[in-house]
Amino acid sequence: MRRTPADTEKSAKRITRRGLLLGTAQLALAGVLVGRMRYMQVDQADEYRMLADENRINIRLIPPVRGLVYDRKGVLLAGNEQNYSIVMVREDAGDPEEILTRLQKLVWISEEDKQKALDEMMRRSPFVPVTVAERVAWEDISKVAVNAPALPGVTPEVGLSRVYPLDSDFAHVVGYVGPVSDYDLSKIEDPDPVLQIPRFQIGKTGVENKHEEDLRGEAGTRRIEVNAVGRVMREIDREEGIPGANLQLTVNHALQNFSEARLAGESAAAVVMDPRNGDILAIASAPSYDPNKFVRGISSRDYNALLEDPYRPLANKTAQGTYPPGSTFKMVVALAALEAGVIDDKETVTCRGYKEVSGRRFHCWSRGGHGRVDLVRSLKESCDVYYYELAERVGIEAISAMARKLGLGIRPDVPLSGVAEGLMPTKDWKREVRGGDWMIGDSLNAGIGQGFVLASPLQLAIMTARIASGTAIEPRLVRSIDGVEQPVRGADVLDIDPSHLAAVRLGMYEVVNGTRGTAGRSRIVADGIRMAGKTGTSQVRNITAAERAAGVTRNEDLPWNRRDHALFVSFAPHDAPEVAVSVVVEHGMGGSLAAAPIARDIMLAALYDDIPPLDAYPSPQRGTIRSQFEMMNLREPLAPSQGRSRA
CATH class of the missing domain: 3.40.710.10 (DD-peptidase/beta-lactamase superfamily)
Structure with missing residues (x-):
């Protein structure tokens, strides 16, 4: 049936009203969005800039230099020596086992040490560096550096390790240090965050143990920039830690x-x-x-030889x-x-x-x-x-x-x-x-x-x-x-x-x-x-x-x-x-x-x-x-x- 001119005019007016209502709603929504954008980009700009920085800046601890131990005449009983080590970050390595197998062709790493490193990487965050070899020679460090493109996630590092220059003379007095164990952490009510660093060493026996807090010092920090997936891009700054206290014993x-x-x-x-x-x-x-x-x-x-000795050297x-x-x-x-x-x-x-x-x-x-x-x-x-x-x-x-x-x-x-x-x-x-x-x-x-x-x-x-x-x-x-x-x-x-x-x-x-x-x-x-x-x-x-x-x-x-x-x-x-x-x-x-x-x-x-x-x-x-x-x-x-x- 044909529509009359009056019906057509009436329908057009109805559509015009709906269009106005819809346009008004759209304008209102656009106004809310613009206002929200202004609030976030102008009024809250500082807060969101800080959050963005926190997402791309990571803070990592720097192990402190352990204090030295001397005898009454100033002779060194416990010191620190330069130690070359190789660390790996699981997230960067992709397939850690495959990378470690490649690394074994350059640097001697036993199967036992390889498995220990893999187990430690599985226990820790994928972004935490784990030590896979310590006390390696400079020649081995050079090999790793030259072959870096084939060893993603592997980094050579230089640190300090404990050394006792007089060997057995003060073993029962000064004692020795060793990596922090779960048992060590269980005995500490409020552990120092530095103790969470993989293979960080603390005193196990003797003066090294009883004066651990004096000798340990305080950790430093370094701020590093990471990309969207957490890979390290560059070091922004660092604050060195406070070295441990030096001890002088009464012994000659x-x-x-x-x-x-x-x-x-x-x-x-x-x-x-x-x-x-x-x-x-x-x-x-x-x-x-x-x-x-x-x-x-x-x-x-x-x-085992020490344990089985009837004279009990330990x-x-x-x-x-x-x-x-x-x-x-x-x-x-x-x-x-x-x-x-x-x-x-x-x-x-x-x-x-x-x-x-x-x-x-x-x-x-x-x-x-x-x-x-x-x-x-x-x-x-x-x-x-x-x-x-x-x-x-x-x-x-x-x-x-x-x-x-x-x-x-x-x-x-x-x-x-x-x-x-x-x-x-x-x-x-x-x-x-x-x-x-x-x-x-x-x-x-x-x-x-x-x-x-x-x-x-x-x-x-x-x-x-x-x-x-x-x-x-x-x-x-x-x-x-x-x-x-x-x-x-x-x-x-x-x-x-x-x-x-x-x-x-x-x-x-x-x-x-x-x-x-x-x-x-x-x-x-x-x-x-x-x-x-x-x-x-x-x-x-x-x-x-x-x-x-x-x-x-x-x-x-x-x-x-x-x-x-x-x-x-x-x-x-x-x-x-x-x-x-x-x-x-x-x-x-x-x-x-x-x-x-x-x-x-x-x-x-x-x-x-x-x-x-x-x-x-x-x-x-x-x-x-x-x-x-x-x-x-x-x-x-x-x-x-x-x-x-x-x-």
């Missing part, structure tokens, strides 16, 4: 080397202290090991090892009895070779006995019966209290790994730990440093230094941190009657210098530096009544690990002490036989600050001593000095 590198060389062939420990200020001058544990192997990655073969026997102190404990018992007033230094005790208590005999080392002995003679000849009697009279509580006053049974505050507390038993301790009452026989055994009593060589050195100085001196291993002197601790006078200390010192002097003294063969004859000391022999097995009746098996006829330990503690000069020494030789059989000669040599080396002069020794021994020095593996082989001056 030459004396430490002499001590290690003198202990060679033994499973033993020696500690040298200055009783005037507590400085540890040497602290040697033998045998030792090369800490550089751990920094560079020790092989399974080398590590253990720091000076601080971790605890031993029955044997007769070196007799000074403690004597002082406890003197302070309690149960005996004086002139009173005598009769030794018939044993003391009988409740039908049981406690034997003296001298089967025929010593006869009537006073305090000085009891120390000089190491009479056991005298100390059985004192222990019975004074009791374990007073003995234990005196031991703690002299530094035994208390963990020394030194920055070493696994420092032992030792054991000074009491009645409550036995009741709580062993579930039994304290017996009089326990006191008698403690009276000669056996039974439950345990002490480390470091603790024995502290005990000796306190007896020598009459002060409660504490050991000091770190002399300064970044040039700031560390305080001397414990210089207060001991709460012990000076006359009692003098009586004990006289007995120790007679041990070395008196007729029939147990360490007479180890005396020093040089004028002005006579030594005072005490021998000790501690059993590691029980001697049965049947064996004693049939004749006790000689130490030398027993397997090595069943022989007695040998101990010796000493100080010199006896009238103005400058050095205190303790030595423990595991299974050395006798203090006078094995430990005292070693202690004397170390004592003289400390006093002279050089190879000991031959004229400090009794003349019949000088030929043997000369030969001994010539055979020692000293870092700086010097002819024995003939002078008498000492530093």
